[in-house]
Amino acid sequence: MALTEQRKASWKLIGPGIVVAATGVGTGDLVATLMAGERFGYTLLWATIIGCLVKISLAEATGRWHLATGRTIFDGWTDIGRWTHVYFAPYIVIWGFVYGATAMSATALPLNALFPVLPVWGWAMIVGVAGLLFVWFNNYAVFEKVMTVLVGLMFVTVVGLAIVVTPNLGEVLTGLVPTLPEGSTFYTLSLLGGVGGTITMAAYGYWVNAKGWRDATWMRVMRWDNRVAYVMTGLFVIATLIVGAELLYSSNIALNEGDRGLLDLSVVLEDRFGRTVSVVFLVGFFAAAFTSVLGVWHGVSLLFADFVGHLRGKVNRPVEERERSWEFRAYLLWLTFPPMLLLLLGKPFQLVIVYGVLGSFFMPFLALTLLWLLNSSRTPREWRNGWVSNVGLVIAGLLFIVLCANELWSTVQGG
Template sequence: MFKKIGPGILVAAAFVGPGTITVCTLAGVHFGYSMLWAVLVSVIATIILQEMSGRIGVFTQKGLMDVVKEQIGIKWVKHLVIALVLLAILVGNAAYEAGNIGGATLGLEGLFGPSRFYPLLIGAMAFVLLWFSGYKTLEKVFAGLVGFMGLCFLIAAILTKPSLLDIGKNLFVPNLPEGGILTVVALVGTTVVPYNLFLHASLVKEKWKSKDELKAVKWDTVISIGLGGLVSMAILITAASAPLEDVRNAMDLAVGLEPLFGKSAIYFIACGLLAAGVTSAITAPLAAAFVANSCLGWKGMQDKRFKMVWMVILFLGVFFLSFDIKPIQVIQFAQVANGMVLPIMAILLLWIVNRTSVMGKHTNSLFQNIIGFAIITFSIFLGAKSIMKVIGLV
């Protein structure tokens, strides 16, 4: 079973990045264990959406946007969806890439001290892996990095000696503390990531070529994303157990733990943050390239235009971080666009997996549709909150 683990591990690597680490850290510091249920709900929603995306990928042997383009009969609607997706994912991933590289940079600084060359080093590492590696090599690299990252954060959580009774209670009994709604939205928003839907469908067809492999796709999705959720919970538990008040990023968490556990705390958190930053710094450009490939009908990972897209995303991330440029307006646009894309793609995803002309006998069950509608409802709420936050209404 573990030999079949593949695309799901890249999806897990994509959502457990510096942003997730920071959000989980803040949730733990401000609300203790009481937000664990929100992480669990986010992970379940992600598994359900990603399973649908993976099923479409292996059954149709096409990218998600290829299928969407075929199924939308109204020309102007099709072009509108393609334009929105392209803008949201390409601009969004370019804007967020600096944060991914910045997370890896923080990890290096925690291990070796400050240096202005770290962004270039991370960028060069990502470039080499993307340029010279095929899918199978990337899969092995990511499995190693995610395993390493998970081990670091799990050890950090165990070091804090958390209360298992409190963890169990807050994991399965929803509790919304005062002022916690935006934290719940942030936890869901950093886990249920729109570009991962495209990434997953495209990667699945790179690994599996037969409809008989649907069971393997499902197990890969459940195990990989479940492990990613476990990492997120470990970060929240570590932060909840640490004596911290003022936290801006994950390395502040390490510094707060140092008086209790010595230098080992800094090394574990720094190594985990480095692994999380590197994996996200690679998956964000890769996902953007797969989206462009699917929208514009290119020839896959070896197409020069495919490579050009991920190179531009990677370059912009290194450039913004190296020169301390904060493209606030670009990031705000990306937040609005992604807030619109998630519900649209969730609706299209549910529509496609219920079409027998596309999926044959592998359409959704009634239970999957009920859960799917619940996720769509919440994604609309999530998107609305994201947009209102940008324009200053919340």
């Protein structure tokens, strides 16, 4: 039963929101934002702000479900129907296999640039094993502290870089007016949907519970945590856009697509500001990538443990028990070692297609199922959606359906 008492929000309590936002902002998001700045200047700044508001709505809904009902998001999906298991099982297995290789290789790139004693695949394997060992032998409290340090590092690095390139404040303000220049649709969708949005958004409720927030008395604190985290994420993404606009757009410098575009930027920075600034950026690049490794290794393993627990009839286990379960550790191993084959062999085309198709459905699946759950009798009346939450989730659902269609079309075209 929801309680009326509300605990006081405090800066000292912030944690799960920082973890989920940082995990969701990967190197792919950074490259997409840099390239949006490189090609369109500040024109798409408004899209980054709307993207943050959408993620605030989604994360708040996930956290509210956990606190208001005392149940996990997977409990809710099971209530909706066993068809959710049919979708989730192949998705989480294939997603983990491909994402493991992607996250390890992205984190290895700055390490290889800083310390070229090993090839990228060698550093990638070290990164994967480091993530495995850290999550295996530590609990949420330690995990959160390390994530917070990495977030601080990436935030200070990129925001500091945005200050160094000296943004034109007048042009920044013009970017707040929604406009769509020719050829900007893909980048607009990326900014709207990519500001900290992955399967790890579904893990937010588990991290909230791991923090010790177990019932509705923590609702105010959770909402404060969520908003502060995504405002910080928004500032981080805006700073990235400023770097792209000031350093690349004004100089007609083009980046390569994919994670190597960040290495291109480090070369530009070295040419413009010297080796020290380039090294600092590469350290921030590493921090941004490694937060995604640690966040996924921990958060998605919790989701998998809950999924298998439901199949075995073990529901509502404490997070601490899930962190030590064989299911949690089995998925940790799955994220780490089988993907190493992809590091050596490349990604098989058919697997990439299945990964893209299944992955593109997840965010609309999350938004629409939250709408279903939080407007039903499964949620105590006082914590059901109001019109603001419903509008936010509807916008999120429609946005991600468009992104899903775009992803499917791109996959078909690529095939």
